[in-house]
Structures are given as structure tokens and as C-alpha cells.
Amino acid sequence: QVAIAVPLIVMSAMSLDRFRATATSNLGFEAELLYAAPLKVAPDAAARAGFQIRSVRDSVEKADGVASATVADGLPLDFRDRGAMVSLQVDANVAPRLFPVQVTRVSDEYLGTMGIPVLRGRGFTVDDGAGAEMVTVISKPLADKLFPDADAAGGVGKRLVFGADPQSQQTLTIVGVTADFPTTQMSTEREQLLLPLAQHPSPNLFVVARSAPGEPATKVTAALENAIRDLGPEFSRDLSYADGLQF
DSSP states (O other): OOOOOOOOOSSOOOOOOTTHHOOSSSSSSOOTTTEEEEEEOOOEEEEEEEEHHHHHHHHHHHHHTTEEEEEEEEOTTOOOOOEEEEEOOTTTSSOOEEEEEEEEEEEEEEEHHHHHOEEEOOOOOTSSSSSSOOOOEEEEEHHHHHHHSOOOGHHHHTTEOOOOOTOOOEEEEEEEEEEOOSSTTSOOOOOEEEEEEETSSSSSSEEEEEOOOOHHHHHHHHHHHHHHTOTTTEEEOOOOOOOOOOO
16 A cells, blocks of 8 residues: 555646556556646536536647546545445345445546546446436445355446435436545545445535646647636636656
8 A cells, every 4th residue: 555645636637647656566447647627616506517628628628638538526535524324225124234435426438538437337427427327337346345156247237225314315317336436535435435426516626637648748738728718707726837746
């Protein structure tokens, strides 16, 4: 395991290339050629900002030198705790068993952009929007906890109850299982639950871009700047990039 002194992805759009020299184990995602910039949405505007957020993602992805782009409210090794509880859907007369998970709300193309393999089922698509069936993608460590007697495919199509409070619980259908990848820290428990950002708006986001091989860092950081600079007053952004990451 690697002790990270600061978040892997800070409020900057610096490349993660140098993490390769630090990691001594398989991260579970492709850290090289990734860039991220923070984007904060006013809490009262998060639910209606979906179109603008998608426009930002599309603009970054179409920029010269960018291979793919996505948006998420968290990233591997970001030191942001996003803990919650889930349980398998059971009959009314059966007490559910609660499992702690780390939750990340993501747009489509998150798994592809981050280089996280899908073992079974699928990732999210544009069809997983508001008003559609509520779905989730889980990591293999969570699948192993939920379905200890089945392989990863055993969870696809099953239903989870998200949340511990009966007044706010939501029922989610599992549509995919990913390979194992880190949560907030290398040492943090790795059971993970991904939710479609369109169904679960969040005010604190990252715009993430994967550079095409061989492209200069300045080209990708410029694409991120240009895409988010002209957003309305309900958005705030920090476009001052750190000099580097320290481990």
C-alpha cells in the first residue's frame, strides 16, 4: 500500500503521470494521462444543472487532444469520505443486513475514462437519467460481500436498498460489476457503489479528462479551462493549478 500525503487529485488539472512511479501495486484504474478540475454547483441549483454539466463534459471530450471525458463527485484516492449504507432487498418480514460502502455519483463514460474494467453487465449510459429506472454499478469487493456464493455475474439484475433511513431509502437495480479499484485512500475499505449523476445530483464535482497519448499537458488543461470558464453564476470553479502533486 502507498501512503499518500495529499489527495491524488487536488483542485488542479495536473496530470497523474507521476503516480505511476509511486504506486507499487495494481491501482485498478489507469492513472496515467488523467487530468481533473473541480466544479462546484450551488446546492439549490444542482438538480437543474444537469444539461450544463453534460455540455461541459461534451465540450471537453470534443477538444483536440482529449480521448474521453467524464464528471463525478469523487475520484479514487481523493481523501473525500463518501460513506453510506446499503442492503439487499428482502421480504418485509426479514431484517436486512446493512453493508458500509463508498458512494460516487458519476456521469456516463466514467469507467472508460478512468480505465476501470467492467467484469459483468454494463456501465451507465445516457439512458440512465432522471425518471428512468434507478440503477447502480458495484465493485467486485461489494459483490463478494453481497453475494458470497456467486461469481460477479450473480449480482447483475438484483436489487439493493440504498440508505439506512426508511424515510429516504431508494431501491436500485444492479446493472454492472466493476473490477476492484481504490476508494478515498489506498487503505480504505474498497466496497463501492456507483450512482448515475443524472439520477443523484451532487454540488461538488470534478470534470475529468483523459489525454490522448503524446499530447502536451497544456492542451488538455486549456480544454478544461475553456469548457468551464463561461458557466453561469450557479457554478464556481478554481482554475489556478497547483505546481504539482507531492507524495
